[in-house]
Amino acid sequence: MQEKYLYExxxxxxxxxVEREEFINVGIIMYCKRPKFLKARYNIDEQKLHLFxxxxxxxxxxxxxxxxxxxxxxxxxxxxVASLDITERYRWLTAVRSTSIQTSRSNMGFTDDLDATFDxxxxxxxx
Numbered sequence: 527m528q529e530k531y532l533y534e535x536x537x538x539x540x541x542x543x544v545e546r547e548e549f550i551n552v553g554i555i556m557y558c559k560r561p562k563f564l565k566a567r568y569n570i571d572e573q574k575l576h577l578f579x580x581x582x583x584x585x586x587x588x589x590x591x592x593x594x595x596x597x598x599x600x601x602x603x604x605x606x607v608a609s610l611d612i613t614e615r616y617r618w619l620t621a622v623r624s625t626s627i628q629t630s631r632s633n634m635g636f637t638d639d640l641d642a643t644f645d646x647x648x649x650x651x652x653x
Contacts, residue, residue: 528638533558535644536620536629537651538568538594540587542580544624550574551652553591555598555629556644557616563640564612566594566619567648582626590627594619 538553553568568591570584596604597615607618620629637643 530636530638531558531560531563531640532634532636533563533640533643534616534632534634535647536632538566538591539628539630540570540575541626541628542578542582544626548578549628550578552587553594554644554648554652555594555616555619556640556647557612558640559613561640562612564598564616565644566598567644567652568594569652580626587627 533556535554535556537551538555539549540552541547541549550571552570553566555564555566557564570587570591575584593604596602597608597619598604600608600615602608607615610618620632622628635643
């Protein structure tokens with residue numbers, strides 16, 4: 527019998543105007559402590575992006591979203607936060623913020639295949 531993993535995930539959202547509370551799902555972040563799994567992926571839908579007025583340029587949005595990937599993979603581009611342990615990195619990335627890039631509340635589930643579950647959630651919630 528395959529081992530089941532308890533995982534957490536949050537949707538990464540672009541909030542063009544924070545005061546309007548409208549958002550576009552642009553990515554997902556998923557975490558599982560035991561196998562030290564922390565992964566983020568994003569996609570910017572140009573058509574959706576143009577539906578909302580924003581002062582944030584696409585290049586700046588991409589740079590901020592890339593930081594999620596760098597922190598997850600603990601690369602040098604992730605700065606100090608990338609040096610934290612995996613749980614602290616996930617908690618830092620999913621902390622409540624009032625900026626243009628936010629995450630949903632964290633959700634949980636069980637899976638026996640973290641990569642397949644990540645791909646399924648990304649397809650369902652982002653694309």
